Amino acid sequence: MASKIYDTIIIGGGVSGYGAAMYAGRLGMKTLLIGETPGGTIILTDRVENYPGFSKLTGQELADKLKEHALDYKDFVEIKEGKIIKLEKKGDKFIVHSEKEKFETITVIYATGTKWRELNVPGHEEYKNKGVHYCALCDGFFYRNKVAAVVGGSDSAAKDALVLAEHASKVYIIYRGDKIRAEPPNLKRVEANKKIELIYKTNITEIKGDGKGVTSILLDTAYKGSKQLKLEGVFIAIGHIALSDIAKAAGVEVNEKGEIKINRNSETNIPGFYAAGDVVDSHFKQAITGVAEGVIAAYSAYEYIGNKKAK
Numbered sequence: 001m002a003s004k005i006y007d008t009i010i011i012g013g014g015v016s017g018y019g020a021a022m023y024a025g026r027l028g029m030k031t032l033l034i035g036e037t038p039g040g041t042i043i044l045t046d047r048v049e050n051y052p053g054f055s056k057l058t059g060q061e062l063a064d065k066l067k068e069h070a071l072d073y074k075d076f077v078e079i080k081e082g083k084i085i086k087l088e089k090k091g092d093k094f095i096v097h098s099e100k101e102k103f104e105t106i107t108v109i110y111a112t113g114t115k116w117r118e119l120n121v122p123g124h125e126e127y128k129n130k131g132v133h134y135c136a137l138c139d140g141f142f143y144r145n146k147v148a149a150v151v152g153g154s155d156s157a158a159k160d161a162l163v164l165a166e167h168a169s170k171v172y173i174i175y176r177g178d179k180i181r182a183e184p185p186n187l188k189r190v191e192a193n194k195k196i197e198l199i200y201k202t203n204i205t206e207i208k209g210d211g212k213g214v215t216s217i218l219l220d221t222a223y224k225g226s227k228q229l230k231l232e233g234v235f236i237a238i239g240h241i242a243l244s245d246i247a248k249a250a251g252v253e254v255n256e257k258g259e260i261k262i263n264r265n266s267e268t269n270i271p272g273f274y275a276a277g278d279v280v281d282s283h284f285k286q287a288i289t290g291v292a293e294g295v296i297a298a299y300s301a302y303e304y305i306g307n308k309k310a311k
């Protein structure tokens with residue numbers, strides 16, 4: 001066991017974790033942030049226009065700025081890459097186990113985000129990364145002058161379609177609802193983009209291919225007279241699943257969707273254990289809301305430690 005006891009360990013190196021680290025450092029808390037993928041989900045978009053203070057920047061730029069800001073307090077904040085595999089409460093401390101080490105801390109801020117929700121239809125597994133993708137910014141380039149589709153109706157589905165349209169000759173958005181829920185500026189861009197075609201009230205029932213790649217998809221409702229749509233790429237944007245298992249195993253309460261329940265102080269049911277960002281049960285999940293929850297978590301952790309010392 002390392003002799004150092006942290007005031008807080010932040011699990012997750014996305015924007016929520018970085019926000020928490022900045023504030024914890026500012027409050028003079030001995031802080032360790034451990035995250036698997038530096039920057040997290042926001043780096044998957046090249047267009048962030050709704051983070052106050054910056055009218056437009058890429059997700060990578062936003063993540064880098066937040067990380068740099070946290071490291072302004074480098075006398076207090078350490079950032080490590082790593083995966084946490086277990087958490088346990090021992091007396092009034094927490095033991096945090098990574099794949100290689102274990103650490104001791106008075107408080108935990110859990111900001112592990114989410115993983116993609118998968119489209120469970122035949123062909124999905126077989127063509128993963130051979131035509132089936134989750135990140136238009138990462139893989140859109142492979143569909144230069146080809147036909148591709150985005151499945152989903154959220155703002156990120158709309159943004160994925162816009163990124164894809166920069167490369168592909170045609171992009172379908174296939175959504176089971178009757179109107180995509182993109183933010184108005186993105187909806188306007190989608191509707192104005194001649195390469196993008198919206199197919200509503202439709203589900204994909206199968207992804208078909210030739211063994212090497214995707215060649216078409218089957219739909220449950222005929223589109224322009226056919227239930228088969230020829231294309232080479234399918235980008236799935238049908239939502240996310242909270243990565244809360246490790247917290248849950250440590251006794252943290254989650255809702256029916258597996259999201260960690262927090263109150264307005266980012267507190268969970270376990271004293272000293274806080275959570276923030278996409279992994280929590282908030283209805284609106286964005287970079288700014290995750291950062292705010294992270295900052296609140298850091299302040300709550302600071303108060304918790306202060307109150308303990310005062311006893």
Ligand SMILES: Cc1cc2nc3c(=O)[nH]c(=O)nc-3n(C[C@H](O)[C@H](O)[C@H](O)COP(=O)(O)OP(=O)(O)OC[C@H]3O[C@@H](n4cnc5c(N)ncnc54)[C@H](O)[C@@H]3O)c2cc1C
Pocket residue numbers: 011012013014015016017034035036037038039040041042043044045047048049050051082083084085111112113114156157159160243246276277278279285286287288290
């Ligand atoms: C395509 C797309 C576009 C988007 N566009 C915008 C936008 O324009 N504006 C906006 O505000 N939001 C946008 N969002 C939403 C935004 O990206 C998220 O709300 C935000 O990034 C969530 O941050 P987070 O830190 O809570 O989680 P994440 O960014 O998911 O970060 C979680 C971190 O935890 C790590 N982690 C997970 N499990 C472990 C473990 N066991 N051990 C260690 N580390 C672990 C991950 O590797 C990662 O580093 C977009 C999302 C998508 C998908």
